[in-house]
Amino acid sequence: MTRLGGATRYDTAVKAAELIADRYSDAAGEPCFTTQRIGLARARVPFDSFSAGPLLGRLCAPLLLADPAAVPPDTAAFLDASRAAGATAGATALELSVFGGDAAVSQAALDAYLSGEGAGAAETEAGDSDTPGVLPAGTCGGSIEDEPRPLLDSDRAEDPSWSPDGTRIAFGRGDLAQSSLIVADLDGVDEVVVVDLPGRNWMPRWSPDGQRIAFSRAVPHDDESGQTAFTSTPVRPAPVPV
Structure with a gap:
């Protein structure tokens, strides 16, 4: 059994990417993953990841996780390493496929990473998000310990x-x-x-x-x-x- 567990969900995704890149490489005699094509999806809302996984598997590309307002440090470090490795090998560009709209991974977060402004902080466990119009993940008001209450004064x-x-x-x-x-x-x-x-x-x-x-x-x-x-x-x- 192989268990992949990082300090954060972003770190776990990076470890999975590193594992498949190592197992399916020229050195392993099974070339596939080159890490020059990478998928990116929001971490705390998994639906885009569910859609991305099978497609990226067919394309021999790993999937990394990000947040609406930031590219977390673990993800940024893997992207940096892939870009550096590609440049050494003569690759002209890293192909990054972002799954989901601006509310999933904002263009501002990608621009901040590409401009070298550094990786941003990840969403907190409560799911805080600074993206306008996006409900923080895992919060709909109240807590799980609250007693049920009617929202509408109607039995129909x-x-x-x-x-x-x-x-x-x-x-x-x-x-x-x-x-x-x-x-x-x-x-x-x-x-x-x-x-x-x-x-x-x-x-x-x-x-x-x-x-x-x-x-x-x-x-x-x-x-x-x-x-x-x-x-x-x-x-x-x-x-x-x-």
Whole structure:
């Protein structure tokens, strides 16, 4: 059994990259990983890494981890070593594939690393993030020890969906004949009706930028066959208190 465990999750990713680069190298007689093609994804939200892993494996490229606002020291050190090794071998550039948008690994973080301003601090265990519009990972308010409490004063609300920045919640309310999709603050106030149509409108899902909501709509018919459609709607801003 081989256990790869670094001091941080970034260090663990670096150790994994070093292991595969060592095992699948010219020296090992199985050339594959050259570390001149490297993938980069956000550490604390793993979905981009899940998508990147199989692709990078096919491309013989390791995956490193970063944060929205910074390239952590462990990651930066591996990138520096790969760039230096490539330059020694005559490579003109290091191919870096970043998985996820600016909210995952910001261009500002990459520019800071490339400009030589140094590696930034990693996200804290609480998931603090300075990226605007990004909810700190692992926090939706309160703590796991808190007692459950109702968010909405309604017994007909269903299918809640958090906004990407964690400040609003979308949900459905109504019945099969007529229903609405509503957006409200986390305390249930400042409700805004974004959809109010015949049929059942449910399963709201936010776009990554929080500007649109996709949802399912089931429309009743006289023959009781029913039809279901997928559509989307803009999210109107919540009322501003005066």
